Amino acid sequence: MQIHYRGYEANDPRIKPAAGFGVDRATDMPDEMDVLVVGTGPAASVVTAQLSRFPSINARVVERRPGRLEVGQADGIQARSVETFQAFGFAGEVIEEAYRNVEMCFWKPDHDDPSIIVRTSRAPDDATGMSEFPHIYVNQSRILDYFLRDAVRAPGRIVPDYGVQFVDCTIDQDAPYPVAARVEYVTGPRAGEMRTVRAKYLVGGDGARSRVRASLGHGLHGEAALHAWGVMDVLANTDFPDIQLKCSIQSHDAGNILLIPREGGYLVRIYVDLGEIDELDGGAVRSTPVEAIIAKANRILHPYSLDVRAVTWWSVYEVAHRIADGFDDVPTDLVGIQTPRAFIMGDACHTHSAKAGQGMNVSIQDGFNLAWKLAAVLEGRAPETLLSTYAAERRVVAQNLIDFDKEWSEMMARPVDSWEDPTELERYYVATLEFPAGFMTQYAPSMITLGTEDHDLAAGFPVGKRFKSAEVIRRADNRWRHLGHFHEADGRWRLYVFADSAAPALSGTPTAEFADWWSTDPASPLVRFTPVGGDSDAVFDTKVIYQQDYTLVEPSAVPNAFKPVKTPLGLIDINQIFAAGHGRDIFRDREISRDGAIVVVRPDQYVAAVLPLSAREELASFFDGHMLTPVETSNPASDQDVPTITIAERTAL
């Protein structure tokens, strides 16, 4: 947490001063706004938190519920989501509060007496070190709380407009606020009132029955058949020994359970498979009483029994694997010509089973992918074409998710007798763990992701995949840190300069020559795209990582490109210099060439490029493809305009 650099911050450093639209934020929704977000689910909450960090953007969020979600819905949180929480500053709090999954147990009919179940195997959760973050379970409502708390703490101070339902919209490409949305107040004193508001962009995170999707004329397509589940959160006494462990439980002929332990040490969520049903069933399965689900769970658990003391939430639902035929409002034949004005995210564009614990997680990444792009365009830092990459990138992810989930849920639902190889389920689970953990996403080359030509220079940072953090020593305080954890959700691009093997020097090395170009050359993206008069790292967060032990790196030998200057005090920041030490060597851990490499990372933490230290034109043209030159409104002399020293009153002790 970098604080105090503009002077002493006396209060909680997590609460930022209000700015822009966050100053005396209007309690009533205005008639016109930059962004209208529909819903406060996982995807919409991420967008809200991200946009609130850009207080020049007027974003409003409508939610038809009268207040926060209290209970129920998703609870599985993959490591990639926890990485994302880290970028928003609340991973530690969520981890403390959540159930942390370290081992999954598989229960099956006993070979000698199939009427009883026995534990047949255990699988560790992350045996290969996919992430330094854990796989956790906690109620979705808490995740929404954290994102929405972040939105209130951020300068934009965004609070959802509760009790407001999105009805429908029209889009007029030529209007200054192209989206005209009808909304209806459904609770509170204005209940029943209908309004039309106008926005530059519309973001639909309004669930599987999305009205935004309907307004855009899109449908969900996929399977006809529905799969039914009984799901319940229970507090229970039991002699089943693994009640607080994630378990797949397959009985001989009573059915299957997916058991998900929950936060707090007592609560468990039990998914009871109710089988495939015909869509023409008309929802009869939905009338299954909870007592029947409890009875079925007891039959599956035999010889153990479940004495349910409380059912704190439950549902019966049917789901099919389906995907929306469009993720934004651009017709297929205009892709690449017209830029989008409306987007859908999360369940609004992909539905699937809950078994792989993916819904909330993929939705969070939908939102993270979209929000920084919206901010860059609305702040005038990027062209509108950037927004076309949202649908292009996330549709692929959604399709992969559906394919994976189909296979996984089919396997979990399969009767025990039909398995040729009794260990197949565990083997599949272990072999494919990277997918549900969230790390299989790999964005294809585009205006914001380069090709893999120089991939060998940093093989541990595959282009298009999320930047996998590793430990380094920060030279300022000589403390080991996870390099990736400095990547906050602030919309900035990251440039990690892995230095060549020479000792740190101000000139005469490939690293120093790159640094000089990067910080001074008129063709350098840093020089071209950083607004004058602000922090010199406002657009690009440039960090250098030396191969040497930290005891051999002195800040005075490090080029200025890696020591940004902060307004208004002109403070020189020495926190962006890293090295090896105490057994930590990121060059080794991420297979980085000892000749050095440049790793470019997008604001949403995905690797955009791996380049040699000699790269100049490649960097210039890459950023030229999706950045706009800022209007120089500030005082260009401010770098030299050193303020007078400020001195506090003396305190008597």
Add this chain to the structure above:
Amino acid sequence: MQIHYRGYEANDPRIKPAAGFGVDRATDMPDEMDVLVVGTGPAASVVTAQLSRFPSINARVVERRPGRLEVGQADGIQARSVETFQAFGFAGEVIEEAYRNVEMCFWKPDHDDPSIIVRTSRAPDDATGMSEFPHIYVNQSRILDYFLRDAVRAPGRIVPDYGVQFVDCTIDQDAPYPVAARVEYVTGPRAGEMRTVRAKYLVGGDGARSRVRASLGHGLHGEAALHAWGVMDVLANTDFPDIQLKCSIQSHDAGNILLIPREGGYLVRIYVDLGEIDELDGGAVRSTPVEAIIAKANRILHPYSLDVRAVTWWSVYEVAHRIADGFDDVPTDLVGIQTPRAFIMGDACHTHSAKAGQGMNVSIQDGFNLAWKLAAVLEGRAPETLLSTYAAERRVVAQNLIDFDKEWSEMMARPVDSWEDPTELERYYVATLEFPAGFMTQYAPSMITLGTEDHDLAAGFPVGKRFKSAEVIRRADNRWRHLGHFHEADGRWRLYVFADSAAPALSGTPTAEFADWWSTDPASPLVRFTPVGGDSDAVFDTKVIYQQDYTLVEPSAVPNAFKPVKTPLGLIDINQIFAAGHGRDIFRDREISRDGAIVVVRPDQYVAAVLPLSAREELASFFDGHMLTPVETSNPASDQDVPTITIAERTAL
């Protein structure tokens, strides 16, 4: 975090429902109260947070400032304090926010050119693994914020009464509210109003010029000479390479600096030694301007320079090593006869230099030591004699602190030329690190601490010292955890039952036999002192740790003594069962006998006893010495009185 065991908690689990005096807590101070706390410094804040967890106690806290502390004062936080934050639930947040110290650097005059300083050595902060918690620096105001936030989140909902100054008090041992305290409103609409309020107990945490101390007739005694310091929090640019590291900087003839990096990556605190001064100096040194301190710092840092951009806080102060002649109101000749009604803590009873970073830390432990005892007495669980142990225990600690700090600050102030061995300062620093880290406190035998007769059964848990946590596997979720981190500041005693080498069994082993006695025998402290009708672990938190790998421990084979029952749902808690696994073996790490051992830990985390599994009479008489039998007001049949199942409404998805 154990939650949901009384039903689903829909909100932030860190915010507990208000209860007792916390329900519609009176905004005006009442005329009579259980405890009057004076001050909101570190010691007083701990007491406030602890007492707020016992909402049957009416505690009020007066603070003469109009609101929270914003800046300045202490910033050094030792690992023992972070352990304590963990018990109050906010260690993770503080660590994220604070500077974390991993290495101290020593700078001295260059051998060849004494006019310049050079780095001569580095010392790691905790090379021996004293604690799993770090040594951190963060402004004192934030620590107070966290404790006071905890007080508001706890059921008692205690908020300080700001703008109220303690004036003086009288004590009448025979009155129902023995302490009559005069307080004056100093800010707000009632400014100038004087009131007399009455309390059962008075707790003075009102600093070095404590009025509570004066009212009790105590003085501070010790050195006559004063040592002067210039101290400033600055934002600066510098070519000194270790500006973000803890440094001792000794110049040839310009003086010495203690450099303390601070939270946020930019701020540093600089202590500049201004030398010994005579008390009769009359405070002339206090008029030293900050410019003179900056100039002196620059001379010490030569050849480096410090370009101060902002001074965010500064002071010049003099301090002597002094200790109060009494820590409570009991006259020396009545110790052991009369029980105390008033206490002083923190700077009110010990003053010393800031150099060892001890002030806030020792104060926190003063408060932690006192508060649980007050709660136990006021809730009728302990006799008033328990309160005598506060002064007995903390006076020894204060004297040790003053002895240590005297030696350390004398060494740091000594001119470079006067050292016989130039490495002596570093060697002393490394050799004595356990003291400033807070782990040298060892309480002597008393009514709440037994002797060391059976110490060999668990040599890694020295009796009288704080329980040093180690990793175990919790059997419920098969996850490794720090055993000590389950010890929250809830006033409960801990009984860690380290099992004998037999497999878990319901009978026939020393562990099972102890368990049976502990949970069912009329002579057992658990049976005698646990109120009927509540949770069976309300007074004693009993945990069992098996030697076996966790895969060999099934909850059904574990005696009921280690599976408490929670009201009102009658939920059986399986979270108190631990084992070895994944390379973790607490028996090895803490040198516990393979025949088993019982380790008793006080509510303030200090080891009270190590006993064999055969212990019965020792436990019975130990707890008999400081516990009172509860009045059975509840329904004795409630254990059998299983409520009906509660079932939530079905949620449509």
